[in-house]
Amino acid sequence: MKITDPIKIAVRSLVTAKLRFFLTVLGIVIGVAAVILVMSIGASAQALIFSQVAKVGSNLVGVLPGASQENGPPASALGIVTTTLKNGDLDAMREKRNVPNLVAVSGYVSGSASIESPGVSIQTSFQGVSPEVVSIENMDVSDGRFFFAEEEGSLARIAVLGATRASDLFPNGNPIGETVVIKDIPFRVVGVLASRGGSTFSNPDNLVYVPLGTAQKILLGIDYLNFIRAKVDDTGDIDAAKSDIETLLRNRHKLEDGEESDFSVRSTEQALQTLSSVTDVLKYFLTAIASISLAVGGIGIMNSMLIAVNQRIREVGLRKAVGARPHHIMLQFLIEAGFVSGLGGILGIVFGVGIAFVAALVIPRLGYEWEFIVPGSSIAIGFIVSFLIGVLFGLYPAWKAAKIPPIEALRYE
Amino acid sequence: MPLITVKDLCKTYESEDVKTSVLHDVSFSVEKGEFLAIMGPSGSGKSTLMHILGLLERANCGEYLLDGRNVTELTDNELAVLRNKRIGFVFQAFNLLPKTTVEENVELPLLYDDDPTERNGKRIAAALAAVDMTHRAKYFSGQLSGGEKQRVAIARALVNDPDIIFADEPTGNLDSKSGLQVMRILQSLNDSGHTVILVTHETITAEHAKRIIRVVDGYIVSDEPVVNRRIAGDGEVTLK
Structure with missing residues (x-):
């Protein structure tokens, strides 16, 4: 089997079920775009906060009512009236x-x-x-x-x-x-x-x-x-x-x-550190929430691949009858899943970056100094995680297809 | 040495607490270049026998020698390689891939050939020419008539130049004219040296073979040459 053959087979199979292919890809696109958008907006918001704090001046000292840990948020920042x-x-x-x-x-x-x-x-x-x-x-x-x-x-x-x-x-x-x-x-x-x-x-x-x-x-x-x-x-x-x-x-x-x-004395630098830790937590929290949609996209891939295996069980039987070995079948379905998630990842990156770019055009019109920042890590994470999710969630359907005995698959009604 | 030798083959299906014995003590051999029909009524075990001979499933007991090699102990992967290199299948329901062209369907066994050096369009073209389907090479399988689909299926079975072609009720879904065409192709393949094993419940179809094994309730009840063999011609049948 040539190295390009499984790819050819997978692409051919995907093209024959365009709507299912499109909807599955869409699930991943939304997940990846959400992660990239959240990470981008988080980074831009963080940059905005830092620039605003820095703009106030680096030679400032603030006194807040209420005690606090060295770099933790003071009580007043948590809404407690002191x-x-x-x-x-x-x-x-x-x-x-x-x-x-x-x-x-x-x-x-x-x-x-x-x-x-x-x-x-x-x-x-x-x-x-x-x-x-x-x-x-x-x-x-x-x-x-x-x-x-x-x-x-x-x-x-x-x-x-x-x-x-x-x-x-x-x-x-x-x-x-x-x-x-x-x-x-x-x-x-x-x-x-x-x-x-x-x-x-x-x-x-x-x-x-x-x-x-x-x-x-x-x-x-x-x-x-x-x-x-x-x-x-x-x-x-x-x-x-x-x-x-x-x-x-x-x-x-x-x-x-x-x-x-019963008070806290802070410098601008400390405020920046505190803000950084707070916004980091917020950023990771939002990214984790956005990642849920990516996981949902992965479940979509598994669902779609299980349907594909069931719909094409006779095809699996035929392929086995003409000489396909279990690993050929497994590879075919894994490549399909990887292709869906990889394509979804690329499109998700395009959409995520695109929306972040539009946000960077619109938000300054609302009076904020908004920078267009897309962390390189978000793109790498978006693509790699989406691809891995596809392969991971595609494993079970692929394994299921690979282990069907040929004659059972051929007899499947 | 016979191409195929089976000794005391048996097959039993088990589902929950029900055991169904399908084949009992089946023994026979097939020489290279034979055209054998396995005949029997529905449920007689003839298709199961073909599936075992075609390495699609395993017998529960007995011995199966293919070219002198015991295949009963081979792994699934080894069986798949043998199916790819030495066996071609023609099914009653054609089993063509939907939304795929004739050429791509015929190419299928070549995709799983570990030695793709000779793989090229020539083998596909030769297989299509052998079944007179060259003109439909770019058509999608859904655009073909039943007879044409079965001819494509035969081309697919041929493309790896297998020793044995198994045909399971190949005319079952066809009108008589298309059925005749298919039988003519199978006979010409046999004439060119391929061993053909045909499974059918119809005597007329079986009589296109050179030898008929009759299976009833999982037992071989007769194994004899065809005296008045039917030769499928161009739209007509002659007896030989």
């Missing part, structure tokens, strides 16, 4: 003698509300921040001004709008000096920020900023902070700054030696 971070902590961090390496410190609280301008009402997020946030987040005020230092604790009813919110709330004109209503309380717009582009967790262009004290006392009715972020004078001083903050806050919170901190 009230251990107070305005006094913020003020203490601002004092040079406590943490000499900090150049700017801002408290953060956030909430969501319906915000109205004349004729427009939008459900949106607002953030209460300190004036230093402009320096910390490298914000540009395109129109008007940001808050003054004395306005932070003054309960001033003033607001600065993110670029998108400014055009949403005041599509026809300059919002400076105009009034927006947040939770039925009028706020005067004093500034508009320049567009900064999308981010993963929150788009700053979609935010409405109010002074920290105003947000805490008037809008949210709380006396704690969600977050403190500080800018360190030099990236080399980050560890020193973190250590100083740790000591300062432990003293302020009256924590005994050995007692767990």
Whole structure:
């Protein structure tokens, strides 16, 4: 038997059952495309998150309420409300003698509300921040001004709008000096920020900023902070700054030696590591889910091959009668299964990469800096796994066909 | 040395708790170049005998020598090689592959030939020419009449130049004219040196052979030469 003969036989058999062939291939195409798409989107999303975090700056330190493992997610990131971070902590961090390496410190609280301008009402997020946030987040005020230092604790009813919110709330004109209503309380717009582009967790262009004290006392009715972020004078001083903050806050919170901190101090780098571990888990989890569809495709191959064996049992008998040995029959059906899954794998890669490419064209139009990333490993995994699944799930039907005695196969009705 | 020698062959089928004995103490031999008809009513065991002789299934007891070689102990793979090299089958139901051309059907035994050096279109063309089906080489099997299908099946049986051609009720699904054509081809193959073993329940068909073994209830009841052998001509039969 020539090496090309089994391939010729397998292809000929597949072509004679076009619909079954097409549907079986489709099962694998969907599975492989899903795996590639999920891995691609996961990689792109991860890149987006990293770029956003990096954009904020590498010389930043954040303090979150609640304890956490060294690199694990803090309690607040898991949605647990912790009230251990107070305005006094913020003020203490601002004092040079406590943490000499900090150049700017801002408290953060956030909430969501319906915000109205004349004729427009939008459900949106607002953030209460300190004036230093402009320096910390490298914000540009395109129109008007940001808050003054004395306005932070003054309960001033003033607001600065993110670029998108400014055009949403005041599509026809300059919002400076105009009034927006947040939770039925009028706020005067004093500034508009320049567009900064999308981010993963929150788009700053979609935010409405109010002074920290105003947000805490008037809008949210709380006396704690969600977050403190500080800018360190030099990236080399980050560890020193973190250590100083740790000591300062432990003293302020009256924590005994050995007692767990009720806050977490993180640098951008640590945040990146944490994000990386979280997004990796998410990526693998989604890939595992997508792989289920690949396994379903494999079961489809087995089902299809079992039907093929049953439909062609007399053909198997005939082939054996004219000299085919069991391994010839086994090889024929295995090649068929491998061909179906291999073709499905190639088409799945084409579709998966294609959809990821289309996503990379569409998502930037929604305001996100989305990169087109298809990990080479996803293509290799997609193809190899699909091929192996085909062969693996094709083994039983092929073995079943190979072991049928020729005369039984010929007599099969 | 006879081409085929069988001694005390028996065959029993077992299904759950039912045992059915199909062949009992079958012994005979076939010389090279013979045209033998195995005849008997439905259920007599004639097809089972042909399947055992054709190495498609094994006897439960007895001995089967093919060219002096005991084939009862051969492995499945060795039997498959023998079927490929030395045996050609023609079935009542033609057993052509559907949606496949005449040429591709005839090629089938060549695909399983371990020594493909001589494999080329010439062998397929010669086999098709022998059954006068060259003009249908590119046709799909579904486009052929019953007689043509059986001629293609004969070409397939011939293509590896086997010593023995087994034909199991080859005219059973054909009209009389096509049946005659098939018998004429089988006779001409026998004339050119092939040993032909035909299984039939029809006396008229069996009388195209040179010798008839009659099987009833699994026993050979007679084994005698055909006195007035029928010779299938072009649309007519003459007695010899």
